[in-house]
Amino acid sequence: MDLNSNEKKKNNDPQGLIEVVISEDEMSASLILVSPPGNKINLSIDDIITELNNRKVVFGIDREKINEMLKGGIYNTPVEIARGVEPIDGKDGEIVYHVEINKELKPKITEDGRVDFHDLGFITNVQKGQLLVEIIPPEEGIDGKTVTGKILPAKDGRHVKLRPGKNVDLSEDGRYFYAAIDGHPVVAEEKLSVLPVKEIKGDVGPATGDINFVGSVVVYGNIKSGYKVEAEGDIEVEGYVEAAELVAGGKVILKRGIRGMGKGVVKAGGDIVAKFAENCTLEAGKDIVVSEAIMYCQVSAGNKIELKGKKGFLIGGVARAGKEIRANVIGSSMSAATVVEVGVTPEHKKRLYEINRELEELENDWAKIKTAYNIVTRQSNYGINDIIDRLKKSEGELLEKKKALEEEKERLSLLVEKATFAKIYVSDTVFPGVNVIIGNASMKIKDKYEHVTFYNHEGQIRTRPYERR
DSSP states (O other): OOOOTTOOEEEEETTEEEEEEEOTTSSEEEEEEEOOTTSOOOOOHHHHHHHHHHTTOOSSBOHHHHHHHHHHTOOSOOEEEEEOBOOBOOOOOEEEESSOSSOOOOOEEOTTSOEEOSOOOOSOOBOTTOEEEEEEOOOOOBOEEOTTOOEEOOOOOOOOOOEEOTTEEEOTTSOEEEESSSBEEEEETTEEEEEOEEEESSOBSTTTOOEEESSEEEESSOBOTTOEEEESSOEEESSOBOSOEEEESSOEEESSOEEEEEEEEEEESSOEEEEEEEEEEEEESSEEEEEEEEEEEEEEESSEEEEOSSOOEEEEEEEEESSEEEEEEESOTTOOOEEEEESOOHHHHHHHHHHHHHHHHHHHHHHHHHHHHHHHHTOOOTTHHHHHHHHHHHHHHHHHHHHHHHHHHHHHHHHHHHGGGOEEEEEEEEOTTEEEEETTEEEEOOSOEEEEEEEEETTEEEEEEOOOO
16 A cells, blocks of 8 residues: 555554555655554564555664554554655865965955055966866765655766866876966866966057967056957056957956047956946956946946946946946936846847757757768778768767857856846946846836845846845
8 A cells, every 4th residue: 555645544454553644755654553442552563664665665764763652652643753865966076276366356445445456466376386276076966765765866966167278287187287387377268277477568559569478468568559468368457558459368457447449448258357447348257347437338247347446437338247237326417328237138048049959950960970870880892981080070079069069058057047136236326327137127217226226026127225245
């Protein structure tokens, strides 16, 4: 007999009455000894366990509790005598950094509201042979089991995604990353590299031409209009940036800011940190942190945009971030057209649709290659090895493309999941003329708001008091 939910069935045993209750999730079973005439049940523990087994209670049985019930004459009272085991998911793998690589750039705010950019420790120097990273492998999950014997599968921990890049040696067991040269460690596209550092003592301009470097670049002067600095690592500029172009695989820090004159562009795979930004384009894979103001710019950040310090103005242009935007003031009293957007964008949704379609096409192409491979390998014609090699090459290319698409899909899916949690925080004022967009909802500001947080509630923009960290 099987008993699920909280229903009860009696066993009219000549030696006594037993009721068994199995919980709906089958993680618990309770026993009721029904008082017979004379108030004594002539059953042994083994008799009861046999009856429990007959009713499919086969795991987690507590013999001691059954014995207590029999010896103590506990009748007509349900007592839990079997308990299942919940599955335990394995712990994910972990990256342990032995040097500061992904340090968070947080300039100090002085008492008068100014930002101190002098001691950021932007460039981390390592020596050849130095241990950079240790990979802690994931743990396997431990399956659970119900009282009825059903296996509850656990999830194994996930492997971390980090590969050795340029100038990095990997230990034989794949757990330890070492510097192969003296340089600056950088993580980009899930690869750890050690790159050399190039220092420009003066300006980037007619005397230097454009800069294109495999490592990180430190410019002690200004970057003049019309010039370009590219670095696979990080870019640090002590002076001003004019209508120039900066492209970094890692972070970009502009200690005095950028006046882009409508043509300046700064792109970073990691963070962008600046004193101010005017009439330019900023694109960061992670965070954008500006102390004074962002004015009439096109700004996008994978994670957050934060304006901090005494001013903290975001005026004009478009600012988009995956998670949050924080500012003291958004818009202006002159109703400057300003768009602030957080959460998943239509472009993300469109790209997810495209990725799913591309993955379907890849599966079809892969099936065709497998079919062709099976046919060809049964042949014995001259030149058949060349055909097999081409098929294997095509298969390898498909697998690489599939892996890249699946990783991009995972990243975009996480953005979609987080869209409803995205917010815009304004510690002082939001002026009319600002368009607030959060996920699939938008709101045109017609009246001034003060000390406010904007969020998305069931497809509509709502407000509540400003939330500090």
